[in-house]
Amino acid sequence: MMMDGLDGLQTLERIHEADPALPVVMLSVSGKASTIVEAMRLGAADYLTKPFEEDELEATLRNVLERRALLEERDRLVNELGGSSGGAIWASPAMQRVRSLLEQVADTDVTVLIHGESGVGKEVAARTLHGVSTRVRRNFVKVNCAALPTDLLESELFGYEKGAFTGATHRKQGKFELAHRGTIFLDEIGEMSPVLQAKLLAVLQDSAFARLGGNEEIKVDVRVVCATNRHLDEMVKEGSFREDLYFRLNVVNVALPPLRERREEIAQLVDRFATRFSARYDRPRPDFGERLMRSFERYPFPGNVRELENMIKRIIVLENEDIIIDEIARYGQGERGESRLREVIDEIAANAGDLPLREVGRRAALEAEREAIDRVLHHTNWNRKQAAKLLGVSYKTLLHKIRDCGLEPG
Ligand SMILES: Nc1ncnc2c1ncn2[C@@H]1O[C@H](COP(=O)(O)OP(=O)(O)OP(=O)(O)O)[C@@H](O)[C@H]1O
Ligand SMILES: [Mg+2]
Known part of the structure; x- marks a missing residue:
């Protein structure tokens, strides 16, 4: 559970922010009971202490994956049967x-x-x-x-x-x-x-x-x-x-x-997902704030219902809606510079297997860098000195990057 700059528990939290349903098995050298308890509380699926046998690792992973498959199957059945937490919404x-x-x-x-x-x-x-x-x-x-x-x-x-x-x-x-x-x-x-x-x-x-x-x-x-x-x-x-x-x-x-053309369904969908995920993750069912619902009103939901579903899942697992509100606000700012990162990721997914991993990483990093620079420049009204400071690079480096990324004041 030791890593440069980020310990295992922080890493676990980060992973959960990105995908709350992803099962995480923790490896610990220390085997300290308090750390293990904390990891489980934060939602680790299981843990192993070093040194461990290969069989042990295999059995642990198999268990975790089987458990997840069961959960997914249960969800699917509930969905199909249209029980109280399932059944599709056809409101619009x-x-x-x-x-x-x-x-x-x-x-x-x-x-x-x-x-x-x-x-x-x-x-x-x-x-x-x-x-x-x-x-x-x-x-x-x-x-x-x-x-x-x-x-x-x-x-x-x-x-x-x-x-x-x-x-x-x-x-x-x-x-x-x-x-x-x-x-x-x-x-x-x-x-x-x-x-x-x-x-x-x-x-x-x-x-x-x-x-x-x-x-x-x-x-x-x-x-x-x-x-x-x-x-x-x-x-x-x-x-x-x-x-x-x-x-x-x-x-x-x-x-x-698309969901943005049937916004009247958002409230019901939110309600449905809240019921489902608070039961599944054994969390209290939140009362969503007006701030959240208002930010949904103008958000275009490029990922449609699945995106909304994942947002509610994260809010429930993390018991916090500010992260989502912030993300939506940032999306609004990025819109002007047109967020290409998502497109790049889609493109990579579509070509999965054809691109070497190193190339995938390079392209995604480039695009992320471009977006970050664009946002900071927008934020500083194209004051490049200030932007360089905020980005932690030299003025000269920033000028090169602006040219390489083809950014222009817009
Ligand atoms: N009308 C609805 N009511 C409740 N849940 C819905 C509804 N529509 C979609 N969902 C949920 O949103 C998620 C995405 O739906 P689905 O997988 O059917 O989309 P899709 O169009 O097949 O997506 P993709 O193109 O990515 O395959 C699922 O988890 C599904 O349960
Ligand atoms: Mg599909």
């Missing part, structure tokens, strides 16, 4: 229209394409569609088309026979088979490669396919729901998405509006 007229559209098409088995920005509730809509259809007793199977390279995604979707490729030591069922008489949810469909787009189209036309390395034709009865935050129609024009597949998928189109 726009979302009520979405909800009735979903009910209307639930039992028609036509393909549904859900479109909307990140975090607006595309998965919630897909699960609702399944939930109000007669397929509800069968599986809802989710496949993230962006998470796997083409070959793996293909075997994930359609399964394989023993010996289909090196490493295929046994037959494996694909997600389409698992979704028989239920619903398959193809998330991030816009990221699917052209090869698989062609295969998927064939499967949709025939309602049949073969496992990889097999000849047996498998017939399935599956409701297909797709989601994307990309504009597929534009991708069709550019030639990166097959037009025939697009028409096949886009029989019914469900467009989810």
Whole structure:
């Protein structure tokens, strides 16, 4: 628990600020009971004292991950069952229209394409569609088309026979088979490669396919729901998405509006998340101050409902809303200089695996530096001497950086 400049407990608090749900296992050399107690009080998932056996580490990590999986599963079930702390909110007229559209098409088995920005509730809509259809007793199977390279995604979707490729030591069922008489949810469909787009189209036309390395034709009865935050129609024009597949998928189109266009839902969502997370983290249910609700009123929520959800989660875990209020205020100031950091992070996420980690770090650092300099300059009204002092660099260094980052008084 000793690190340069920051001790283990402070590090733990920082991590929790960034992601309250991330389980943290503490390693301690001292094994002092008071430190361990304090770490657990601050929300550490578990701890180990050095020296420890490899088995011990493995068992601890496995335990922690299993516990988290259970919590997530419970959340998901509560959500699906629509219990007192679950169930989606459909309060605005726009979302009520979405909800009735979903009910209307639930039992028609036509393909549904859900479109909307990140975090607006595309998965919630897909699960609702399944939930109000007669397929509800069968599986809802989710496949993230962006998470796997083409070959793996293909075997994930359609399964394989023993010996289909090196490493295929046994037959494996694909997600389409698992979704028989239920619903398959193809998330991030816009990221699917052209090869698989062609295969998927064939499967949709025939309602049949073969496992990889097999000849047996498998017939399935599956409701297909797709989601994307990309504009597929534009991708069709550019030639990166097959037009025939697009028409096949886009029989019914469900467009989810961003949260900033249905602000009337914010209060109810806040209420719902507060109930859920205060129960989950065993914290008192806060009375949110007017200051917080007012800062929500003008905030554009680029991360939509998920962002609001994470904010409430953090407020409850940290029992403090000032951090969020400050963040929102800072976002407002950054808007002028246009916060590119988020875009850079999204870009990095989209290219995960293609960029060496060092490059990822370099780009994110550059962008963070650019943003910091821009804000400080804005704050000092472009007084560069004062800005250099605030940033703790020499005047000359700052001038170089301003030039390198292409910053201008605006
Ligand atoms: N109408 C709603 N009522 C309650 N909770 C919601 C609602 N919409 C979204 N959420 C919550 O917000 C979070 C994000 O929703 P969801 O995962 O469905 O979004 P998404 O559009 O699929 O996001 P992404 O594009 O990032 O995959 C989830 O935790 C979900 O439970
Ligand atoms: Mg999603």
